[in-house]
Structures are given as structure tokens and as C-alpha cells.
Amino acid sequence: MDLDVVSDNFAFMMGGLGLTVQLAVITIVCGLMLGTLLALARLSSRVWLYWPATAYIHFFRGLPLILVIFWLYFLFPVITGKPMQAFAAAIVSFIVFEAAYFAEIIRAGIQSIPEGQSMAARASGLTGYQTVRYVILPQALRNMVPALVTQSVVIFQDTSLAYVIGLREFLRRVNLVDAREARSVELYLFAGAVYFAICSAGSLASQRLEKRRERMSLA
Amino acid sequence: MIQIQHVSLWYDKTHKALDDVSESIRRGQTVVICGPSGSGKSSLLRCINGLERFQEGRVVVDGVSVRQPGTDIHKLRAEIGMVFQHFELYPHMTVMQNITLAPMRVRKMSRAVAEKKAMALLERVGIPEKASRFPEELSGGQKQRVAIARALAMEPKIMLFDEPTSALDPEMIKEVLDVMTDLAREGMTMVVVTHEMGFARGVADRIVFMSQAKIVETGTGSDFSSARKTKGPASFWNGS
Amino acid sequence: MGILNYTFDWSVLWRDPYGGMLVKGILTTLQLSLLAWLIALVLGLAVGLCRVLPLRFTRLVGGAYVQVFRNTPLLVQLFFWYFAAPLLLPKPAQAWLYDNVPNYAFWAGVVALGTYTASRVAEQFRAGLMAIPRDQYRAAYATGLTTVQVYRYVIAPFALRLILPPFTTEFLTCFKNSALAMTIGVMEVTHTAYYIDSFTWHGLETTTAASAVYLCIAACITAGMAFTEKRVRIPGMIVRR
Ligand SMILES: Nc1ncnc2c1ncn2[C@@H]1O[C@H](COP(=O)(O)OP(=O)(O)OP(=O)(O)O)[C@@H](O)[C@H]1O
Ligand SMILES: [Mg+2]
Numbered sequence: 001m002d003l004d005v006v007s008d009n010f011a012f013m014m015g016g017l018g019l020t021v022q023l024a025v026i027t028i029v030c031g032l033m034l035g036t037l038l039a040l041a042r043l044s045s046r047v048w049l050y051w052p053a054t055a056y057i058h059f060f061r062g063l064p065l066i067l068v069i070f071w072l073y074f075l076f077p078v079i080t081g082k083p084m085q086a087f088a089a090a091i092v093s094f095i096v097f098e099a100a101y102f103a104e105i106i107r108a109g110i111q112s113i114p115e116g117q118s119m120a121a122r123a124s125g126l127t128g129y130q131t132v133r134y135v136i137l138p139q140a141l142r143n144m145v146p147a148l149v150t151q152s153v154v155i156f157q158d159t160s161l162a163y164v165i166g167l168r169e170f171l172r173r174v175n176l177v178d179a180r181e182a183r184s185v186e187l188y189l190f191a192g193a194v195y196f197a198i199c200s201a202g203s204l205a206s207q208r209l210e211k212r213r214e215r216m217s218l219a
Numbered sequence: 220m221i222q223i224q225h226v227s228l229w230y231d232k233t234h235k236a237l238d239d240v241s242e243s244i245r246r247g248q249t250v251v252i253c254g255p256s257g258s259g260k261s262s263l264l265r266c267i268n269g270l271e272r273f274q275e276g277r278v279v280v281d282g283v284s285v286r287q288p289g290t291d292i293h294k295l296r297a298e299i300g301m302v303f304q305h306f307e308l309y310p311h312m313t314v315m316q317n318i319t320l321a322p323m324r325v326r327k328m329s330r331a332v333a334e335k336k337a338m339a340l341l342e343r344v345g346i347p348e349k350a351s352r353f354p355e356e357l358s359g360g361q362k363q364r365v366a367i368a369r370a371l372a373m374e375p376k377i378m379l380f381d382e383p384t385s386a387l388d389p390e391m392i393k394e395v396l397d398v399m400t401d402l403a404r405e406g407m408t409m410v411v412v413t414h415e416m417g418f419a420r421g422v423a424d425r426i427v428f429m430s431q432a433k434i435v436e437t438g439t440g441s442d443f444s445s446a447r448k449t450k451g452p453a454s455f456w457n458g459s
Numbered sequence: 460m461g462i463l464n465y466t467f468d469w470s471v472l473w474r475d476p477y478g479g480m481l482v483k484g485i486l487t488t489l490q491l492s493l494l495a496w497l498i499a500l501v502l503g504l505a506v507g508l509c510r511v512l513p514l515r516f517t518r519l520v521g522g523a524y525v526q527v528f529r530n531t532p533l534l535v536q537l538f539f540w541y542f543a544a545p546l547l548l549p550k551p552a553q554a555w556l557y558d559n560v561p562n563y564a565f566w567a568g569v570v571a572l573g574t575y576t577a578s579r580v581a582e583q584f585r586a587g588l589m590a591i592p593r594d595q596y597r598a599a600y601a602t603g604l605t606t607v608q609v610y611r612y613v614i615a616p617f618a619l620r621l622i623l624p625p626f627t628t629e630f631l632t633c634f635k636n637s638a639l640a641m642t643i644g645v646m647e648v649t650h651t652a653y654y655i656d657s658f659t660w661h662g663l664e665t666t667t668a669a670s671a672v673y674l675c676i677a678a679c680i681t682a683g684m685a686f687t688e689k690r691v692r693i694p695g696m697i698v699r700r
Binding site (some may be wrong): 059 | 525526531534535537538542635652656
């Protein structure tokens, strides 16, 4: 074990973490927005909303992310005639892919609220919008936040896949250093440790939120 | 029949669920335990058949000490029937399978004998026609009667009931209490945790009141009704 | 420019030698995910059990296992098993490995995917056991059954039904994750689809075909498991907490 290789290349490798975080944040924000729309469409009683959303979700949840990346990478030039930038290919495939997972979490959160709640709210004179806004959504959000945080941790890990189309994010840089220095044990343990530190924090937050949710739903 | 001597139970170092509890129950007696939620009623009941590993004291059932290394606890439990608040029927087995499991596996009874006996017990609790149903296809009262039949199938000398009616709708409570009353009349030794004061007054030889891990009062049914207006547990009676 | 300029050539899917490559890729994907699943099941059940046993030590070990494997990307784990693990072996063992295991990448993939999936299986298994109410155990013990009998007749049949659906999901996840093995050079179906592109420039067709393969296999497994679940289903059984 020789940790010099890690300290010598520390700045270079950690430099990739910026891109990793950037990828993750953009994916989470946009994925959440697209996911919410999909979830609402899936809960809708209008078939022309329900069926496309359902098909979309099943489609992307049935595929490996890495394949989706390639697929878009090949498809894009066919549609636009221009070759696709690696960054754009990565971000677009992450968003369309993760939105399908977010959508299911959000849908489950909304459906976890018993029907009696909305009936009670309507019975007290609230409008449909008010019912959703003040009664259903606050409860649903509380129910799904832990799962959303967990999924965000997964996304953070998934960004390492941008590696395959050559983006120089964190893991790619570790890989490059390894190609030059041939110190796989130290370097991959280091990479694992960095991801572990960040993801554990996320997982811990998710667990905390889950505990709090349980306490509140008991009260 | 049952001697409980200075039993103390901790769930963890700080949490004392039973605090030096002593009580003795003679053969054929029915004892009702009541008290507020969290006072240790269920814990005490579970000490009697060794489901709870109390740290101090002794429980002797029919001459056998529950927590002694040499005791065959499984054999002892086979002699003690237990009925739970949420029935705890095995959801993946039919009513018949629920009742015959322990007789066949513990008593090594043949299937034919066990099933014949189970049918007789189902007749007795009034639902022979449900033998091939799954638990979730029964009403709450029916489930609890099956649970009682399941316990009786082992021909226990003692029956323990942990709030057997508190998960039931009012109209079903009576059908379960009737079965229990019959059992008591036939001379079964019973320990019953319940808030059904009508049952307690009518059937119990003794009522034990628990609060904060201790037995705070003991008496007959009539004692309690007259103590109503005075101190102590009275507030609880009024409250319920 | 645009869609009109692209001529689809679907024959790339069956033309020699590409057709054969794709079939081989599909078989490799299946082999990889099934072998990994085997490891995941055995190891996952063991780790899950460790986490519910009333022993501090096993709980600690089980908990640490799950934390480590769930909080690092599968890709890093793959690289670790492929690039780093052999270096940790003594020299003669390394030499033996390089000489005698030509498809080491495949086995590194199996181990990485298996040990990673095990951490997820362990969590599902534990959740299944925890979903069984405590009084259910007590009711079984109260009739005099021994510990082995309690688990054999009451807990296991109950728990198995509870974990069947999540285990199906986990297997499908394992199946999809097997695509990551391409990064260490395993020629499974995703890699094959990408690889054919470099000869033919018809990657769109091959990746579309690979997608169809994943979706079809997943649909078959889902249907099969739904059938099994229906067969072992118990009328009206709902999970009470
Ligand atoms: N398995 C357990 N682990 C930790 N604490 C427990 C456990 N079972 C019970 N307790 C605690 O021990 C105390 C006594 O519990 P017990 O179930 O005996 O009360 P109870 O009188 O039966 O209450 P209830 O009327 O609510 O059933 C309670 O404070 C309870 O929270
Ligand atoms: Mg209780």
C-alpha cells in the first residue's frame, strides 16, 4: 500500500468531483420536474395522459442506464443530423432515465394518502385544488422525501456511468491516473472511500427523515 | 398452579417493564389482569410461558420452574394455551391447518386424529363450517374463536388471554366472551388481560390491577365495583 | 441533414457475423446475471440473517457490509474486482490467474455484481422478517413448537411470500446492472450492440434490439413471477405492521 499516488494526484482527481456533482444536481432537479409531470399523468383519469406516461415509465425502468446512454448517443444524430456532445448525451439520458424512477416514488407517495383524507377535506368545503395543496401534498411529500433522498444517492452513484462516453468526471480521472501509475488497489479504494463518504451522508439523512416521518405519522 | 415470585423484567437497562411482581394462581381459578396501557400486563403474561426472559425472580407452573436451565420450555408451553389481541393465526394456513399444526408437530398426533379433534373444537366454538377457510376470510370474532380452538387443541392445563376482545367490534365481543366464560365454568385455569369489566365481575375469581410495572391492587370483582368511588385505580375505571 | 439521411439497415441484427455475436451477447448477459444472482441469494440471506440475530457482533458485520456495498457505485466495485483484487493476491496466485482464467473479466463481473446485489437482497430479506408481527412468533412458540419448527412451518412460508415480489425486482435490477460489466470488457449484450457499431455504423439498430431484449426478458420474468405469486397467494392476506 502506497498512498503517495493518491496524494500526488489528489487535486487532479478531486477536480472531477465538480463535474460529478454538477451532473448529479442537474439530473436531480430536472428529473424531479419531469418525474412529477409523469406521476401526475399516471394518476390522471385521462387515458391519453395515463397510457403514454405508464409506457414511458415501464420502458425506462426496464432498461440499464448504460444502454439508454448509448441509445440516445446513437439516436440523437439521426434526428438532428449533428453529433451529440458527450456532456449533453450524459445529462439527457440521466434525466429521462431517472425521471421514470422519481415518477414512481412520487406516485406512491400521493397514493399512500388514504381516500378518507381527501373526502374529509372536501366535506369541509375545500376545493379540489385546496384539497391537494393543503391536505394531500404536504402529507405525500413527507411520505416520499426519504425515498427521494435515497434515489438521489443512487443518482450520485450513477453519474459514474458518464465514464463510458468519455466525460472526465471523478471516476474517469481516477481511471486515467491508474492507467498511468498502475496502482489499482490504492486508487480504487480511494475512489470507493470518496463515494462512500458522500453517499453515507445522504443515506444517513434519508434514514433520519424516515424515522421522523414514522414518529409524525404515529402522532 | 402458577406461582409468580418477585419477578422483574427489563427490556433494556433503563426500561423496567415488571418490578418485583408476585402473584399466585390456584388450579381452576380465573384471574383477570387490568391496568393502563404500558403497565406491563402483556409482559407479565408472557413471563408465565417463558416467552419473556425475565432477569429476576421465579415463575413456577405446575411444579416446574420456567426459567431453570433444565426445564424443557417447549414441553411446558405445550401445556399452556395463549390467545393474542390480534389473533395471530398463521395467514398461509387454513383454519384446520392452524389448529392441527402443533398437535401434529409437537404431540406427534396423526393427521386423522388431529383433524377429528380440531373439528370437535370448531363445533364447540361454533364455526365448524369454516374449517377449510383461510384466516383472512373470517370475521374478527371468528378468527379469535379459531385462535382459542387452536390453543385448546393442545389440551392445555392453563389458558392465557392477552386482550382477546380489544381488536373486535362490539357485536363480536360477546361471542368470544361466551366461549371464555364456558371455559372458566368448566374449570380451566385462566389468566386474562382484559378491560371487559362485565366479564371480570361475572367470571373472575380475582382481579389484579397493574400500574407502572407493579401490581397495585388485588381483589374480587365486587371489591372493585365498590372501590369505584374511592382512590387509586378508580380514575381508570371511570375513564374507561 | 436529419432523419431522412439515415438509412436503417436492420439486417445488421442477423447478418453474419453480427447475428451470432448478438446471440452470444444475450447468453453472456443471462449467464452473468444468473451466476451473480446465485451469489447474491446465498450471501444476501446470510447477511440479512446476521442483521436480525440478537448478537451485537453479527449485526455490526452485517450492517457494515450493507453500508459499504450500497454506498459505493457498482462501477467502482467492478473496477476494484477487476483491476485491484488480483494485485492483492500473492504473486504465484496472480500468475496462475492470468494464465488459467482467460475470461477473468467475466468472473470479476460475477463477483462484483453478486456481492453488490447481496447487499440489496439482505435489506429486502431483513425487511420481510421485520414485517412479521412479533406476536406471530410468540403465538407459534406459545404452542410449544421449537425454534426450528417455528421458522420451518410458520415464519418461513410467511416470509417467503412477503419477499417474493421484492426479490423479483432485485433480480431484474441485477439483470439490468449486468450491462455495467461491459466497462471491464465483458461481451454481454449491451457491449455487443456498441461493438457492432464500430464496424457497421448501425449502433442505433443494435442498441434498439438490445433494448428490446432487456424489455422482453424482463417481461417474461415479471409474468412468470406474477403467475407464481398468484399460485402461492393466500386469500385476503395483507401485511399488517
Ligand atoms: N419487546 C419489547 N421491547 C422493548 N420494550 C417493550 C417490549 N414490549 C413491551 N415493551 C415496553 O414495556 C412496557 C410494558 O409493556 P406491556 O406490553 O407489558 O404493557 P401492557 O400493559 O400490555 O400494555 P397494553 O395495554 O398497551 O398492551 C411498555 O412500556 C412497553 O413499551
Ligand atoms: Mg399488552
